Amino acid sequence: MSDKRVANFTALATSTAPGGQSISLASLKGRKIVLYFYPKDSTPGCTTEAQQFRxxxxxxxxxxxxxxxxxxxxxxxxxxxxxxxxxxxxxxxxTDEALCTQFGVIKMKNMYGKQVRGIERSTFLIDKNGVIVCEWRGLKADGHASEVLQAVLELS
Known part of the structure; x- marks a missing residue:
C-alpha cells in the first residue's frame, strides 16, 4: 500500500463521439478510479483483462x-x-507516454528473445481524494479484475 497523491492529468479517451474526448483526473474528483495500464489492444492477455473488467x-x-x-x-x-x-x-x-511515465509503468521486456520497451501490466486504485491506495505491478491478466474489485469494496 502506498499513500501517493496523483498529479492531475488529462488524456484523450474513447467516447461515443468520433475522435474521442478528454478526461482529466480533476473531472473525476470525488470518485474512486481504477486506472489499469495494459500493453496493447486486441492481444490475448489484454483482451482477457478487458473482458473481465467489462x-x-x-x-x-x-x-x-x-x-x-x-x-x-x-x-x-x-x-x-x-x-x-x-x-x-x-x-x-x-501515445506520448505521459501517463505511463507519471505512473512508472514503462519497462524493458523480453519479446521473443528481444529486449523491447513496453508497458508493464499494472493497475492503480485511486481514492476519492486522488491518492493511490493500492497498486498492482507486473500482474497476470486472468483473475486480476476480481482482485481489484475486492480492494474497491474494502475501500467503500
Whole structure:
C-alpha cells in the first residue's frame, strides 16, 4: 500500500463521439478510479483483462468506482477494441507516454528473445481524494479484475 497523491492529468479517451474526448483526473474528483495500464489492444492477455473488467463493470459502478484502461494505442485502435469487446468504460490513449511515465509503468521486456520497451501490466486504485491506495505491478491478466474489485469494496 502506498499513500501517493496523483498529479492531475488529462488524456484523450474513447467516447461515443468520433475522435474521442478528454478526461482529466480533476473531472473525476470525488470518485474512486481504477486506472489499469495494459500493453496493447486486441492481444490475448489484454483482451482477457478487458473482458473481465467489462464483466464486473456493474459491480465496480455499484461500489462507486470508474474504470479507465490505458495503453499507448491510438484513439482509433481503442475505439475499435472497445466496440469489438463491448467495453462499457473508457480507454485512454497515451501515445506520448505521459501517463505511463507519471505512473512508472514503462519497462524493458523480453519479446521473443528481444529486449523491447513496453508497458508493464499494472493497475492503480485511486481514492476519492486522488491518492493511490493500492497498486498492482507486473500482474497476470486472468483473475486480476476480481482482485481489484475486492480492494474497491474494502475501500467503500
Amino acid at each position: 464483466d464486473l463493470h456493474a459491480e465496480f459502478v455499484k461500489a462507486g468506482a470508474v474504470i479507465l484502461g490505458v495503453s499507448r494505442d491510438s484513439i482509433k485502435s481503442h475505439e475499435n477494441f472497445k466496440a469489438k469487446m463491448g467495453l462499457p468504460f473508457d480507454l485512454l490513449s497515451d
